Amino acid sequence: MPETTKKHTTIKDIAKKLGISTSTVSRALSDSWEIKKETRELVLKAAAELNYHPNPMAIGLVTKRSHTIGLCVPELVHSFFPKIITGMQRTLSEAGYTILITTSDESYETERKNLLLLKQNLVDGILISTTSESHRNADLYNEILNSGTPIVFFNRVCSKIDAPKVVIDDTRMAYIAVKHLIEQGYEKIVHMAGPRDLDLTKLRLEGFLKAMKESGRTVDESSVIDTGMFIDDGAREMERLIKCGAKPDAVFAFNDPVAIGAMKAAKKLGLRIPQDTAFAGFSESKSALIVEPALTSVAQPLSQMGEVAARCIIDKINGRDASNPAIVLDARLNIRDSSAVRCQNLMPTDM
Amino acid sequence: MPETTKKHTTIKDIAKKLGISTSTVSRALSDSWEIKKETRELVLKAAAELNYHPNPMAIGLVTKRSHTIGLCVPELVHSFFPKIITGMQRTLSEAGYTILITTSDESYETERKNLLLLKQNLVDGILISTTSESHRNADLYNEILNSGTPIVFFNRVCSKIDAPKVVIDDTRMAYIAVKHLIEQGYEKIVHMAGPRDLDLTKLRLEGFLKAMKESGRTVDESSVIDTGMFIDDGAREMERLIKCGAKPDAVFAFNDPVAIGAMKAAKKLGLRIPQDTAFAGFSESKSALIVEPALTSVAQPLSQMGEVAARCIIDKINGRDASNPAIVLDARLNIRDSSAVRCQNLMPTDM
DNA sequence: TTGTAGGCGTTATCAT
DNA sequence: ATGATAACGCCTACAA
Numbered sequence: 157m158p159e160t161t162k163k164h165t166t167i168k169d170i171a172k173k174l175g176i177s178t179s180t181v182s183r184a185l186s187d188s189w190e191i192k193k194e195t196r197e198l199v200l201k202a203a204a205e206l207n208y209h210p211n212p213m214a215i216g217l218v219t220k221r222s223h224t225i226g227l228c229v230p231e232l233v234h235s236f237f238p239k240i241i242t243g244m245q246r247t248l249s250e251a252g253y254t255i256l257i258t259t260s261d262e263s264y265e266t267e268r269k270n271l272l273l274l275k276q277n278l279v280d281g282i283l284i285s286t287t288s289e290s291h292r293n294a295d296l297y298n299e300i301l302n303s304g305t306p307i308v309f310f311n312r313v314c315s316k317i318d319a320p321k322v323v324i325d326d327t328r329m330a331y332i333a334v335k336h337l338i339e340q341g342y343e344k345i346v347h348m349a350g351p352r353d354l355d356l357t358k359l360r361l362e363g364f365l366k367a368m369k370e371s372g373r374t375v376d377e378s379s380v381i382d383t384g385m386f387i388d389d390g391a392r393e394m395e396r397l398i399k400c401g402a403k404p405d406a407v408f409a410f411n412d413p414v415a416i417g418a419m420k421a422a423k424k425l426g427l428r429i430p431q432d433t434a435f436a437g438f439s440e441s442k443s444a445l446i447v448e449p450a451l452t453s454v455a456q457p458l459s460q461m462g463e464v465a466a467r468c469i470i471d472k473i474n475g476r477d478a479s480n481p482a483i484v485l486d487a488r489l490n491i492r493d494s495s496a497v498r499c500q501n502l503m504p505t506d507m
Numbered sequence: 508m509p510e511t512t513k514k515h516t517t518i519k520d521i522a523k524k525l526g527i528s529t530s531t532v533s534r535a536l537s538d539s540w541e542i543k544k545e546t547r548e549l550v551l552k553a554a555a556e557l558n559y560h561p562n563p564m565a566i567g568l569v570t571k572r573s574h575t576i577g578l579c580v581p582e583l584v585h586s587f588f589p590k591i592i593t594g595m596q597r598t599l600s601e602a603g604y605t606i607l608i609t610t611s612d613e614s615y616e617t618e619r620k621n622l623l624l625l626k627q628n629l630v631d632g633i634l635i636s637t638t639s640e641s642h643r644n645a646d647l648y649n650e651i652l653n654s655g656t657p658i659v660f661f662n663r664v665c666s667k668i669d670a671p672k673v674v675i676d677d678t679r680m681a682y683i684a685v686k687h688l689i690e691q692g693y694e695k696i697v698h699m700a701g702p703r704d705l706d707l708t709k710l711r712l713e714g715f716l717k718a719m720k721e722s723g724r725t726v727d728e729s730s731v732i733d734t735g736m737f738i739d740d741g742a743r744e745m746e747r748l749i750k751c752g753a754k755p756d757a758v759f760a761f762n763d764p765v766a767i768g769a770m771k772a773a774k775k776l777g778l779r780i781p782q783d784t785a786f787a788g789f790s791e792s793k794s795a796l797i798v799e800p801a802l803t804s805v806a807q808p809l810s811q812m813g814e815v816a817a818r819c820i821i822d823k824i825n826g827r828d829a830s831n832p833a834i835v836l837d838a839r840l841n842i843r844d845s846s847a848v849r850c851q852n853l854m855p856t857d858m
Numbered sequence: 859t860t861g862t863a864g865g866c867g868t869t870a871t872c873a874t
Numbered sequence: 875a876t877g878a879t880a881a882c883g884c885c886t887a888c889a890a
Contacts, residue, residue: 166867177877182869192875209627213573214867216564217882233590233793238583245610254628257608259596276560277605387797416797442584446738446767446794517883528861533885543859565883568866862889867882874877 165206173202185210216278225469226274227257228267228284230312234413235442236458237285240311243462244283251470253280262385264289271296281306281469288351288385290314306472310465311456313482315355320472320480322465324487326356329454330363332489333436334408336452338371340496342406342434345373348383348393348418350410360410360438378402383414390417398425405433406495412437416447419494434495449493456487516557524553536561567629576820577625577633578608579618581663585764586793587809588636591662594813595634602821604631613736615640622647632656632820636663639702639736657823661816662807664833666706671823671831673816675838677707680805681714683840684787685759687803689722691847693757693785696724697748699734699741699769701761711761711789729753734765741768749776756784757846763788767798770845785846800844807838 167181174181176195183191184199202208216222225248229237241257248255256279260267264287271293274282282300284307286293297317301307310322337345347364350357361380368375381397383389390409394417397403409415415437419429427433429449437444440455464483471477518532525532527546534542535550553559567573576599580588592608599606607630611618615638622644625633633651635658637644648668652658661673688696698715701708712731719726732748734740741760745768748754760766766788770780778784780800788795791806815834822828 164867168867178868179870179878180876182867183876186869190875195875211568211867212628213564213567214882215869217562217568217867217884218869220882222564231589232583232592233586235584235586238589241583242610249624254607254624256605259593273600273605277563420797443794443797446771446797448799515883519883529884530862530886531860534860537885541859546859562883565866566885568868568883569885571866860890862887864885864887866885869881871880872878874875 164211165208166211167208169206170199170202170208173206174198220278221280221473222278223252224254224256224277224279225466226271226277226279226282227255228260228270228274228282229257230260230262230285230287232257232259236439239458240285240462240465243459243464244466245462246459247463247466248470251466253466253470260287262287264292268293268296271300275300275303275305279305281308281473283308283310283465283469285310285312286314286355287312288354290355291316291353306469308465308469308472310461312354312356318480320468321482322461322468322485323356323482324456324461324485326359327363327366329487329489330360330408330410330438331367332363333438333452333454334364334367335371336489336491337406337408337434337436337495338367338373340406340430340434344403344405346378346397346404346407347380348390348407348409348414349380350383350385350414352382357410364408383409385411385413387413387417387420390414390419391421392417394418394421395425398422398427403427403433406435407433408436409438411439412441412444412451412453415451415453415494416443419447419451430493430495436495440490444490444492447494452492452495453490454487455490457485461485515562516559517562518559520557521550521553521559524557525549571629572631572824573629574603575605575607575628575630576817577622577628577630578606579611579621579625579633579635580608581611581613581636581638583608583610587790590809591636591813591816594810594815595817596813597810598814598817599821602817604817604821611638613638615643619644619647622651626651626654626656630656632824633658634661634816634820635659636661637665637706638663639705641665641706642667642704657820659816659820659823661812663705663707669831671819672833673812673819673836674707674833675807675812675836677710678714678717680838680840681711681759681761681789682718683714684789684803684805685715685718686722687840687842688757688759688785688787688846689718689724691757691781691785695754695756697729697755697758698731699744699758699760699765700731701734701736701765703733708761715759734760736762736764738764738768738771741765741770742772743768745769745772746776749773749778754778754784757786758784759787760789762790763792763795763802763804766802766804766845767794770798770802781844781846787846791841795841795843798845803843803846804841805838806841808836812836 167178171178171181184196258270267287308320313321349361407418415435419435422433437451437453440453444451444453518529521532522529535547609621618638645667659671664672700712758769766786770786773784788802788804791804795802795804
């Protein structure tokens with residue numbers, strides 16, 4: 157039965173071994189300018205020999221920095237946020253930060269709890285993609301900001317808050333997608349718009365309306381359909397449309413799951429895709445390529461979005477960049493079989 | 508321009524306000540038995556009024572517990588691990604723990620780095636699902652265990668290590684899946700086996716072999732095919748099989764992506780499913796239901812697996828349960844159109 | 859039941 | 875360039 161809990165080596169151990177003071181060790185380790193090159197090397201060597209690792213809690217206690225970033229995303233199971241997180245992790249870990257991940261499950265109350273939890277854990281900054289009811293937490297966002305903890309919004313932002321935001325041009329990309337459908341010759345185009353209270357659905361709706369109006373089409377109530385966010389929601393609405401005789405020529409959904417659901421329903425009811433009805437989604441998911449036919453969708457630079465947001469929060473923490481820019485990343489419409497008879501069948505992409 | 512960085516309230520503030528000592532406050536807050544009921548309530552009230560929150564770093568520094576659990580998973584983008592994490596988060600956060608998530612990207616070297624990072628961050632325990640080369644890190648696992656940090660393996664375990672493991676009965680479930688294919692009347696069944704060096708692929712292979720032998724079939728070299736882990740890998744192998752005239756009647760893949768890839772290749776080459784060839788996967792993914800026909804697959808109780816693993820690591824940390832059990836959870840074969848002409852088309856499930 | 863004092867591992871402020 | 879010494883916020887003997 158081996159005795160397990162070895163003590164960790166501390167700067168004291170190093171100091172003792174070298175016969176110098178802990179302050180000197182500390183300075184050597186933190187690469188201070190006021191230190192003799194020799195002694196620093198001596199310390200570094202001793203540290204390596206003793207397998208020294210600084211105690212982040214002790215450091216945090218005195219510096220009041222945890223080197224931890226809090227992350228709050230709606231969910232993790234759709235590969236969308238994980239791809240963003242990949243980029244964040246790369247950037248943050250390079251900068252010596254660690255990530256605390258929380259999920260809000262699309263509930264603003266859970267989001268609230270999570271933010272409080274993160275604050276209590278003394279994170280140095282918060283990266284957040286909001287729920288569809290973020291406005292209800294606006295007070296909390298501001299409280300956190302006022303308490304000195306920077307926040308950076310990404311993907312799903314709260315427009316009311318004065319903080320950096322990393323996004324794509326939702327309106328423009330929606331416009332491009334709808335324009336594409338129009339150019340393909342589809343006449344009756346409907347938009348499955350998702351939950352109204354998400355900033356990003358409003359923006360995508362705007363793009364839809366702009367494209368429609370620009371091509372001289374009338375947009376009546378039946379052209380824009382409120383939906384949920386998931387496959388079933390899309391399927392249900394599509395079935396309803398078809399059964400009540402309002403079959404559209406083309407569907408532009410605010411996200412992929414809804415587009416896929418709608419497409420499945422259409423197929424089930426015997427429609428040919430894209431001849432009878434075309435489909436386009438948003439935020440290209442892996443499923444966009446698994447489904448048949450492959451789904452036209454707007455691809456976002458997800459891991460880049462993560463990197464940029466991470467860089468942004470680091471700058472905020474370090475007090476550089478007092479401005480609160482809205483950073484807009486480039487996105488791309490990937491056209492596939494669901495909306496065009498002949499097309500290159502693009503591989504999925506992070507872009 | 509509002510001054511932002513307010514100081515946090517500490518037990519000192521509470522003590523001062525109440526004219527008592529910090530130790531009393533500390534005891535009241537930690538609900539010590541040696542405290543008068545009155546004073547505790549007084550302290551609690553004052554704490555609430557002053558909006559007191561304990562500083563986890565200070566606590567950690569003295570108690571040598573971070574109340575943080577390190578998590579190391581191969582990846583996050585396939586919804587498999589996120590579903591497990593959901594269960595973990597619920598259990599751990601209820602117990603006052605916070606999770607540090609790292610991803611190894613299927614690289615044992617990255618896994619190594621992550622484990623070291625977690626150790627340096629003084630996590631109280633580690634939950635890990637290994638890469639396909641985990642045996643290479645066996646020394647590190649043991650080193651960590653010996654240093655006093657408990658580890659619990661889940662899903663993908665390292666059999667050589669003496670630590671708790673949370674798994675399903677891979678062999679048995681593979682056996683059941685193959686048995687199903689046999690019962691459906693398929694003759695020439697091949698197994699797409701994944702990377703050899705994963706414990707779990709070995710176990711699933713065993714199940715395949717057992718079912719085949721039990722039904723008196725010969726299993727030659729061509730029946731078991733080494734593959735990668737992704738859609739493309741399955742597609743490539745299936746195409747190769749068909750083109751070299753070795754078309755199987757049924758394919759049992761060690762995971763869903765490979766099964767889906769194989770199925771897509773078969774469809775592309777004109778085979779009817781399940782008439783010409785049947786397919787079954789493992790670890791039911793959302794894609795299993797999106798693909799057409801829907802894919803027969805073994806469903807695992809993912810969030811439960813997370814909960815159990817979490818409970819397990821907490822017990823280890825608290826020193827209860829010195830044993831290192833291998834906990835086996837129930838799984839289920841969900842039969843769908845890819846392997847049976849008539850069947851209920853089950854909804855996806857965490858089970 | 860409460861208070862006093864020391865220490866957890868590190869940085870920061872003084873001296874030297 | 876280096877060393878004492880005092881924090882940081884909290885816990886925990888030990889004393890009262």
